[in-house]
Amino acid sequence: MKNIFSLLVILSILTGCALNLATGRNQLSLVKESELQLMATSQYDTFLKENKVLSAGTSKDAAMVDRVGTRISNAIAKYYDSQDKGSVLEGYKWEFNTVESEEVNAWCMPGGKVVVYTGLLPVTQNETALAIVMGHEIAHSVARHGNERMSQALVQQLGGMALEVALAQKPKETQDLFLLSYGIGSQVGAMLPFSRQQETEADQYGLIFAAMAGYDPREAIPFWQRMSAAGGASPPEFLSTHPSNATRIRNMEQFMPEALKYYTPGN
Ligand SMILES: [Zn+2]
DSSP, rough: OOOHHHHHHHHHHTTTEEOTTTOEEEEEEOOOOHHHHHHHHHHHHHHHHHHHOTTTTOOHHHHHHHHHHHHHHHHHHHHHHTTOGGGTTTTOOOOOEEEOOOOOEEEEETTTTEEGGGGGGGHHHHHHHHHHHOOOOHHHHHHHHHHHHHHHHHHHHHOOOOHHHHHHOOHHHHHHHHHHHTTTTTTTTTOOOHHHHHHHHHHHHHHHHHHHHHHGGGGHHHHHHHHHTTSSSOGGGGGSSSSSSHHHHHHHHHHHHHHHHHHOOTO
């Protein structure tokens, strides 16, 4: 019986792999992105209700977050359309919110629901570095890393249950897994770091996304040096130990020539 069950799980994993158009990589994807986007909409609303959201009308910081997010989302929409890959952003309804919190963090839920914490801004220090971080978070979302993590969690923790069933039978547990999968661990008092491969992809595509939006990707190097120095207190998802900061900066330098191809100063 147990063997049959394992076989079923393996089969569902084999058939659940999908080619990701953004990264060109085969990824575990047991959950429909549209289902995750639906879940994200309600989780995002709940999060915003439970936290202090700054208004872009009265807060310069919130206006900056909104401006950076809008520039990046417009630039990548234009890019994917031009590549005939508009489906990468299917169902996206972007929102960019700034939340008052000491946490040095930012994240993007499926469908383009972004939050930046004010605790991040003393480390970014300028709009270009903020674009590096937001590009990174948006890259996690576009590369569907959350889907990959959520699919793994459904297999490992809920025995390969479908998302709908899991939500009906174990709503709290499923919601917690969702938040963990998208780097919102502080809400549930735990962390689930993105894998090294996912982090490297997010760094690579994040640089390109920032560059497409007219932000100089070279700012990533001094920014990650500042992040490295600020490490220790409440590590955010992008300060996770994979890859180490030194490796990360080396990777960034490798990705830089490609990212610079997409950069036109003064956009
Ligand atoms: Zn990351």
